[in-house]
Amino acid sequence: MDILLVDDHTLFRNGLKMLLDTLSGYDVTGEASNGKEFLELIVKHDFDIVFLDIEMPEISGIDAAKKAIELKPDLKIIALSMYGDEEYYDHMTGAGAKGYLLKNTNLQEVKAAIDTVMAGGNYVSQELMQSMLRSYKSVKETKEPENELSEREIEILLLICSGLSNQEIGESLFISKRTVEKHRANILLKTNCRNTAGLVMFAIKNQLIET
16 A cells, blocks of 8 residues: 655654554555645655645645645545644545544554545544544534434435535535535534534434444
């Protein structure tokens, strides 16, 4: 499995590379120190997984992810961040990242993220997931959805939680991106959620998906 590491801190890249080198079948075959180098590399080479830092010079991880997905829609990106912040998570998943890890995570979780994303799933740092769940419960504890979700809305909610973009959801369900956006807006309104992270928490709380 070919892995690309994108981070402006050489020591962190070296450390992550050393950890990944201890795993059989996981090979770091490319490195980049900023978003510009990253985009140049993916045009020339194919990688199975990209670990992408969010805060970098030249081009931010969020903008780099958007451009990378435009170039290679099937590219599997796992975001790396120092911050367990719901907003960063929402921006990166919106940009097309399939995974989100905190930089203080252990090797076992890194491997779990790789395996989950390679299998077509969406992975969120367990530390961030628990933090969001606690926050969601404290804010939403007394609130119930204003209206029950329709079967179509539940279907779209589950696809959102699996990490698909509006475009990908539309293609999966044979509806337009604009229609997906309208459904998404209705789902946010009905569930009292502000963003994708909130929808994931709603789905977990209501046992629509498992952690």
